[in-house]
Amino acid sequence: MVEMYFDKPTEGYHFNKNQIKMLEDMYKAKYVGAFCTKRKDGTWHEMPVDVFYNSSPDTSKGHKNYFGVFYDHMNDTVMITDATSAVSEKMTGVVANDGEVIVSGYRHDYRKSRDGSVFIDGGRDYLRSVIGANTVGVMVCEGVMQVVVAT
Numbered sequence: 001m002v003e004m005y006f007d008k009p010t011e012g013y014h015f016n017k018n019q020i021k022m023l024e025d026m027y028k029a030k031y032v033g034a035f036c037t038k039r040k041d042g043t044w045h046e047m048p049v050d051v052f053y054n055s056s057p058d059t060s061k062g063h064k065n066y067f068g069v070f071y072d073h074m075n076d077t078v079m080i081t082d083a084t085s086a087v088s089e090k091m092t093g094v095v096a097n098d099g100e101v102i103v104s105g106y107r108h109d110y111r112k113s114r115d116g117s118v119f120i121d122g123g124r125d126y127l128r129s130v131i132g133a134n135t136v137g138v139m140v141c142e143g144v145m146q147v148v149v150a151t
Contacts, residue, residue, distance in 0.1 A: 002097070002098060002099035003099050004095060004099045004100075004101050004136070004147055005099055005100055005101065006100070006101050006103075006145040007100060007102075007114065009031065009032075009033045009034070010031075012031065012034055012050035013034035013048045013049070013050055013070075013106075014034075014049070014050050014069065014070050014071045015050055015069070015071075020050065023050075023052065023069060024052065027052060027054060027067070028054060028056075029052035029053055029054040029067070029143075030052065030053050030143050031050065031051075031052055032051040032052060032053050032066070032087065032140055032143050032145075033050075033051060033103075033105055033145075034048040034049070034050055034051070034105050034106065034109070035048050035049070035051050035068075035083070035086035035087065035105040035106060035123075036048045036049075036086065036105065036106040036107070036123055036124065037049060037068060037081065037082075037083055037085045037086045038085035038086075044106070044107070044123065044124050044125060045106075046106075046107060047070070047106070048070075048086075048105055048106040048109070048123075049068025049069060049070045049081060049083055049086065050068060050069050050070065051066055051067070051068050051083045051086050051087065051140075052066070052067055052068070052069065052083075052143075053065055053066055053140075053142065053143025054066075054067065055142065055143070064082050064083075064084050065084070065142075065143075066082070066083040066084050066086065066087050066140075066143075067080055067081065067082060067083050068080070068081045068082070068083030068086060069081075086105075087139070087140035089124075090137045090138065090139055090148065090149070091103050091105075091124070091137070091138045091139070092120075092127055092135055092136075092137065092138070093120070093135065093136045093137070093138040093147065094113075094118045094119070094120045094129050094130070094133045094134065094135055094136075095118070095133070095134040095135070095136055096113030096114070096115050096117045096118045097113075097115055097117040097118075098113070098114070098115040098117070100113045100114055100115065101136060101138065101145070101147060102118065102119075102120050103120065103138050103145065104120045104121050104122050104123045104127075105123055106123040106124075107122060107123045107124075107125045107126075108121065108122075108123075109121065109122075109123050117130075118130050118133050120133075136148075136149065137149030
């Protein structure tokens with residue numbers, strides 16, 4: 001059996017590698033990836049946010065461990081939001097032949113493994129992948145993607 005691993009994302013949905021690094025330094029946080037968050041009605045937003053993890057947020061100000069940053073095109077401004085919902089539920093990952101686990105973070109987020117053996121698409125809205133692909137349950141724990149259930 002090949003050891004499973006995740007490829008750490010460096011590019012965000014809204015921000016490039018340098019901007020991600022700047023946000024990590026500014027908020028003493030680490031970049032987790034681009035994921036959709038839940039609406040108040042329990043459905044998933046169409047547009048993802050770039051999710052960050054801070055191990056010691058200022059809870060006196062209502063801050064949480066996970067926050068999302070996105071660019072609001074209508075108002076031409078950067079926004080920050082609670083991103084706890086983006087990582088609070090299990091996601092489905094697909095395991096490539098070389099052990100890489102890939103996850104689709106939002107609707108139409110088509111991802112292909114580095115070795116080209118599998119793909120995944122659909123985020124939390126639907127699952128599209130290779131027939132017979134090895135799927136696993138994935139959670140984000142303290143800012144790190146982890147396999148929690150092999151299916």
